[in-house]
Amino acid sequence: MGDKSRPDRTYPPLSNEILERVDRAWEALEGGYLEEAGQDAEELMEETDEHPEVRFLLGAALLESGFPGESLEHLLACEGQVDDPVIHQFYLASALFDNLRPEDAEALFKAVLTTDPDAAPAHYGLAQSMEFVGRYAEADHHYERAHELEPEDFPMPTRMTEQAFEEVVHEALQDMPEELQPHIQKVEIVIEAMPAVESLAGEPGEDPITPGVLGLFVGPSLREGGDYDPVSLPPRVYIYQRNLERLCGTREELIYEIRLTVYHELGHYLGLTEEELEQRGLL
Known part of the structure; x- marks a missing residue:
């Protein structure tokens, strides 16, 4: 699923100083400071010659900021080159969903759940992917599972006839x-x-x-x-x-x-x- 047009290359390990900045940018992203995280990622891309770990960060920031097309390009480009492939799979699945590719998203959400069956965000993403293509009973099962695992973050939908x-x-x-x-x-x-x-x-x-x-x-x-x-x-x-x-x-x-x-x-x-x-x- 990755970008096969890019030649394979080997990147040197990131310095401790760069790794600390990457961690701070992730913390900003998770805290809702999307613009700050995106700006940090852009700067780090220049400084690290577009290192895959930084590209992953940028792809995640773009996705959270509402730019799914650009996000997908970056997430595909660093596929198989990051330290946490499961988290990357989750973000890539989410980007595929936002780019109207629910079947591809479903496959990756399921891959995440194969590794971590109790990943509530992946259950929720899988539910959305199934719901988008009309598989409502299956979707509701995964909404229920996400709610069981993390009830505050994933409330159940309120149904109406x-x-x-x-x-x-x-x-x-x-x-x-x-x-x-x-x-x-x-x-x-x-x-x-x-x-x-x-x-x-x-x-x-x-x-x-x-x-x-x-x-x-x-x-x-x-x-x-x-x-x-x-x-x-x-x-x-x-x-x-x-x-x-x-x-x-x-x-x-x-x-x-x-x-x-x-x-x-x-x-x-x-x-x-x-x-x-x-x-x-x-x-």
Whole structure:
């Protein structure tokens, strides 16, 4: 699975000073200081002639920062060349998942679990990979296992029947802010269990949309001339039920997030920026 275009090369051991900086960067990454970790990794890449251990760090930082395409390139390039191959497998599996390759991700998450059957993050990642391709019963088994192992870090998804979910969406539409009411008839609202792979693929050279996306607006906004055009498809909002269920720990939280997602995506139809959405209380 690695990058076979790169010739094999031998790297000298990293100095203690560099190793300490790498460790500090990992600590920053694990502590949520993503920008700091990424900057440290970039500097270390230059100083170490792109050493595999540093490339691994950079790939992990890019993944956590929302750049799955670049992350995957770096993680593939250092495959088989790092001191902790199991942790590398986990990050590589996660990057493959975010790059819309759930089958490849599943294989690597399973490889991690072969080595460490009680790795809760790998169970959770495996569940997401299975869920993305519609294997819901298998996915729920691994969500349960992750929750058993680390209940605080991996809460169980809050499930809701399709009918109940649709009712919450319908009520959200009825209760829409006044500024959105005149436009609702122009937008088709589609509820799906999970997003389709083709709906998440980005333009060439762009990162795909994350498989965990809660909702998606497709079509022209009002500012782009979003009135009905018989030649093009009408504006459409997708709401993804299982992604929302996974996000929420209680039914009350799920209802809130469903409504928020509906308003958020319809706000995009109006052509509002993230800042404008926030100012109107839609984020």
